[in-house]
Amino acid sequence: MAAKKAKQAGPKRGAYYALQGEKVSFGRKFCPRCGPGIIMAEHKDRTACGKCGYTEFKK
Numbered sequence: 596m597a598a599k600k601a602k603q604a605g606p607k608r609g610a611y612y613a614l615q616g617e618k619v620s621f622g623r624k625f626c627p628r629c630g631p632g633i634i635m636a637e638h639k640d641r642t643a644c645g646k647c648g649y650t651e652f653k654k
Contacts, residue, residue: 611622611634626633626644635642635649643650 613620613622623637624635624642625631626635626647626649628647628649629644633644633646635644635651639653641650641652
């Protein structure tokens, strides 16, 4: 029986925020169907929502 691989930890949610002076900006896109709070995953050729499956392809 093969040994199981450990899951790699993804980036923490706080890594998506950037400070610009006194303003905080969010670097990722929210899903237009699900609304604010659901972050779309960024792939090399598309952005996709893991909850509803909404996908936008990059050109």
